[in-house]
Amino acid sequence: MEQSIESQDNKFHYWKDPAPDKIGPTVTEFLKRLPGPTHIHVTGTDSSRCRAVATLLHGNEPSGLYAVYETLQQQIRPAVDIHYFIPSVDAARQAPGFIYRMLPHQKDLNRCFKTPFGNSEQDLLAEDLLENLRRLNPECVIDIHNTSGSSPSFGVTTFMDERHDALVSLFTHRMIVTDLILGSLMEISDSMMPTVTIECGGAEDTESNRMATEGLIKYITYEDVLSVKHTDMSLEFFHNPLRVELLDGSDIAYGDHSLMKDGVTLLSDIEHFNFGYVGPENCLGFVSGELAANLTVLDIHRKERLLDYFTLEDGKLYPTRRLKLFMVTTNPEIARKDCLFYLVEGD
Ligand SMILES: [Zn+2]
Structure with a gap:
């Protein structure tokens, strides 16, 4: 010292x-x-x-x-x-x-x-x-x-x-x-x-x-x-961005196809969406099992908003509307302990 x-x-x-x-x-x-x-x-x-x-x-x-x-x-x-x-x-x-x-x-x-x-x-x-x-x-x-x-x-x-x-x-x-x-x-x-x-x-x-x-x-x-x-x-x-979080019992990986038997796989280049707009045409990744059993998006009143913003089609995860994403991570540790990313509604 x-x-x-x-x-x-x-x-x-x-x-x-x-x-x-x-x-x-x-x-x-x-x-x-x-x-x-x-x-x-x-x-x-x-x-x-x-x-x-x-x-x-x-x-x-x-x-x-x-x-x-x-x-x-x-x-x-x-x-x-x-x-x-x-x-x-x-x-x-x-x-x-x-x-x-x-x-x-x-x-x-x-x-x-x-x-x-x-x-x-x-x-x-x-x-x-x-x-x-x-x-x-x-x-x-x-x-x-x-x-x-x-x-x-x-x-x-x-x-x-x-x-x-x-x-x-x-x-x-x-x-x-x-x-x-x-x-x-x-x-x-x-x-x-x-x-x-x-x-x-x-x-x-x-x-x-x-x-x-x-x-x-x-x-x-x-x-x-x-x-x-x-x-x-x-x-x-x-x-007032909302946090997209993993639910207990789910897990996360990153890749270009579904890697989890039960859980969420986000695209490995998803951080390129940081501060960009995404919409219903942008696949963000894959979810095996029920969407609502894996992810959660609580608003400021602790009300669940997940299905307002996301939907699953044939196991693929899409936004339901125009969103701006940020703090997108591809670090599974941070995704598990903190959150996957934040979102605000696009104009
Ligand atoms: Zn920090």
């Missing part, structure tokens, strides 16, 4: 103003030098104000960490103090690096930001992050992720106003507005401070690191990031 890093048992380690020669020659080396969950504090020109950034809540989503590394390496002087929170260092470090969303026995950290907190390591870390934010009282928070499949970038918010629009438009012009309560960090927007999620696109997409870095540099150097003055970009909004 570096001497400049103070250890705070089981919580975020604090590291103030890391010098470029202390962070290593590459982002992988930087990751190795983090002692565990780390809070990096960078002093800005105006230290009476501060902003916060969370990233690497998921260990397999490196674009935010890459962007943090770049700003430290380039010694970019922020306009105000910046607090970086980097929690899932242990998961990210597992060889060959940036493969695990979380360690196999752990909960998804970005589902832990809600009361009552449990006793797991992840719950305690979420609680510690919130305590830090309460204490520091930043003007705003951004949480930088990668999508699990290849995808264009977008922002997500649970709160609609100019401040949230302004934050997202530093990075991207697509904005998802959701009322879903999942326990994600951005849900603190109601009670604490403006907080948005930035999804940079897939970890494998070459564009993702660049957009994360460009957006982060604006976020830390602009005097004002909470009014839309800084942007001429008009946002494209997607309201």
Whole structure:
């Protein structure tokens, strides 16, 4: 452990103003030098104000960490103090690096930001992050992720106003507005401070690191990031997407023909539909057995909407109407534990 890093048992380690020669020659080396969950504090020109950034809540989503590394390496002087929170260092470090969303026995950290907190390591870390934010009282928070499949970038918010629009438009012009309560960090927007999620696109997409870095540099150097003055970009909004989830007892695979005796097979290139329209003419995959025994689409009132949106014809899965899909994954683990994709109705 570096001497400049103070250890705070089981919580975020604090590291103030890391010098470029202390962070290593590459982002992988930087990751190795983090002692565990780390809070990096960078002093800005105006230290009476501060902003916060969370990233690497998921260990397999490196674009935010890459962007943090770049700003430290380039010694970019922020306009105000910046607090970086980097929690899932242990998961990210597992060889060959940036493969695990979380360690196999752990909960998804970005589902832990809600009361009552449990006793797991992840719950305690979420609680510690919130305590830090309460204490520091930043003007705003951004949480930088990668999508699990290849995808264009977008922002997500649970709160609609100019401040949230302004934050997202530093990075991207697509904005998802959701009322879903999942326990994600951005849900603190109601009670604490403006907080948005930035999804940079897939970890494998070459564009993702660049957009994360460009957006982060604006976020830390602009005097004002909470009014839309800084942007001429008009946002494209997607309201209240619904989650398409696998039911207990079903399972999922990806391929060009049905691979499951009981379960769902989605096309292996389904992530190409991310932010594109699909309609009744687009086969999305195959389902063996009853559609309603395998998939579920609950609306905000917990009402089942599956058959409004999907139908089976000879075992093939089709939308019933024009839909826009996003967060489409081809990672069966994420599909099982989280969801297959989100949808909104097309115009
Ligand atoms: Zn994520």
